[in-house]
Amino acid sequence: QVQLQESGPGLVKPSGTLSLTCAVSGGSISSGHWWSWVRQPPGKGLEWIGDIYHTGSTNYNPSLKSRVTISIDKSKNHFSLKLSSVTAADTAVYYCARVAEYCNSGSCDPYYFNYWGQGTLVTVSS
């Protein structure tokens, strides 16, 4: 059974960089699949941040693209999120997730989140 666990600072200062890591257990991050970050501001809905494929290819939410970097570390079996220039609007529960893929004609695209971490609250405040 694949398990994901987010870790990182729970408090980040405005204008700083939010950094989170998602540790994957029960499976190798190199074996395939897309890996994703999703966030949820308090009392609000889910927002997709971006995905990374096991090859390192990335897709980002256009509204966050200029501030987001998602990377993968196969040696540590984890992937990471960096969000720069944060404001109070970035306060949210951040989830990491594994994304099921469907493959057609040699390419594999993401389509649904089949494993989730428990989520970690990150507050942006001075």
Place this chain on the structure above:
Amino acid sequence: NFMLTQPHSVSESPGKTVTISCTGSSGSIVGNYVQWYQQRPGSAPTTVIYDDNQRPSGVPDRFSGSIDSSSNSASLTISGLKTEDEADYYCQSYDSFNHGVFGGGTKLTVL
């Protein structure tokens, strides 16, 4: 940008059937797999429907999904409502650029 729109809330009595809609805009919902997630307070989302109408193992057959191409919408139907079904429900898909999209969520009250 491809968007998914859900009603903010729905309510129904135990034992009844409820349907939650998810309407696509700025793009076709047909051909892009639609998923439904259930989220209880303080917990991560869990999948109740994937691939438009498939149930993961462990999800009761009271949950079903469908697509209506004429209205460019997806629907989640829950029959034989139980108080434990009370939760937030989100539809989700990916657009043609492989950008993930969530609906705004629907709060289901079982009263």
